[in-house]
Amino acid sequence: MSQPGAAASSNDEPQVESYSFLGPSGTFTEAALAQVPAARGKHWRSVNNVGEALDDVVSGRSVAAMIAIENSVEGGVTAAQDALTTIPGLRIIGEYVVPVGFVLVARPGTALADVRTINAHPVAYAQCLRWLDTTIPSHAHIPMTSNVTAASALLDDGTLADAAIAPPNILDHYPLEVLAEDIATNRNAVTRFVLVSRTAALPPRTGADKTSIVAELPEDRSGALLELLEQFSTRGINMSLLQSRPIGDALGRYRFVIDLDGHARDERIADALLGVRRFSPNVVFLGSYARADRIPVEHTPAYADEVFADARAWLDDLLA
Numbered sequence: 001m002s003q004p005g006a007a008a009s010s011n012d013e014p015q016v017e018s019y020s021f022l023g024p025s026g027t028f029t030e031a032a033l034a035q036v037p038a039a040r041g042k043h044w045r046s047v048n049n050v051g052e053a054l055d056d057v058v059s060g061r062s063v064a065a066m067i068a069i070e071n072s073v074e075g076g077v078t079a080a081q082d083a084l085t086t087i088p089g090l091r092i093i094g095e096y097v098v099p100v101g102f103v104l105v106a107r108p109g110t111a112l113a114d115v116r117t118i119n120a121h122p123v124a125y126a127q128c129l130r131w132l133d134t135t136i137p138s139h140a141h142i143p144m145t146s147n148v149t150a151a152s153a154l155l156d157d158g159t160l161a162d163a164a165i166a167p168p169n170i171l172d173h174y175p176l177e178v179l180a181e182d183i184a185t186n187r188n189a190v191t192r193f194v195l196v197s198r199t200a201a202l203p204p205r206t207g208a209d210k211t212s213i214v215a216e217l218p219e220d221r222s223g224a225l226l227e228l229l230e231q232f233s234t235r236g237i238n239m240s241l242l243q244s245r246p247i248g249d250a251l252g253r254y255r256f257v258i259d260l261d262g263h264a265r266d267e268r269i270a271d272a273l274l275g276v277r278r279f280s281p282n283v284v285f286l287g288s289y290a291r292a293d294r295i296p297v298e299h300t301p302a303y304a305d306e307v308f309a310d311a312r313a314w315l316d317d318l319l320a
């Protein structure tokens, strides 16, 4: 699909720069991409999953891909975290937050009492489970690739589903009927998205930045996690995300997905990254980028850039 004003192009041979997103049109991922000024007027390539979106970036078919990375109710989108960790050459260059709410939709004429089988994206399903358990306790769930596909598939021949969990704006796109509104457990739920490109120069420091890394611990060492976290606490760095993911080669082996408040060009973050690199057998740097909320990062004066520069000058002087 092309944004208004973009040159016409097919999915395979884009004439203008492409941005990949989980489609089709109407998804929350599309709403996140709409927040990116650089994507305006460009070709927006609708894909079916995170792997396809990131493959577009690796192959150069798209300049960037928008992917969901964390939901305020469900937590980290593990498929996205794992893909970013294991596919080399990718960088997060921006962060965007979208409020997410859901409705239950069906083909016109369907009564709520007749609904048994429900199409839903797994994250949407988890967010609406309390309502489903109360209202349709014996429901069956068919997992779908996106919130919009869940709804559009109700119109496919031979579909098994009676209803779908979908974004509130779904009737703008498909001739369906809303059976129930506002069915998510948490009304203030948001999803965090990241814009991913190939490895390139770091986005500039804004003072309201985040740095994402993934680190493994040295094997069989007591207190190793504490030692990893000390790299940040001793430099006054706040973490906004710490999540363990199985490495996958044996039981009990984990890597840690970490978001830090600050930019790799902040002295304290750079110094902590050196500490992590010395300590961890495997560190993946996912990027430094502007925070979605644009709230400046606070730190105590003891960890200001000048203090690190002063200390280095002092040492240089001693050694000279």
Ligand SMILES: O=C(O)C(=O)Cc1ccccc1
Pocket (backbone or CB within 6 Å): 022, 026, 027, 028, 029, 030, 068, 071, 100, 121, 123, 124, 145, 146, 147, 148, 191
């Ligand atoms: O972008 C969408 O609409 C998706 O289907 C992914 C998703 C699922 C649940 C919450 C936010 C995004």
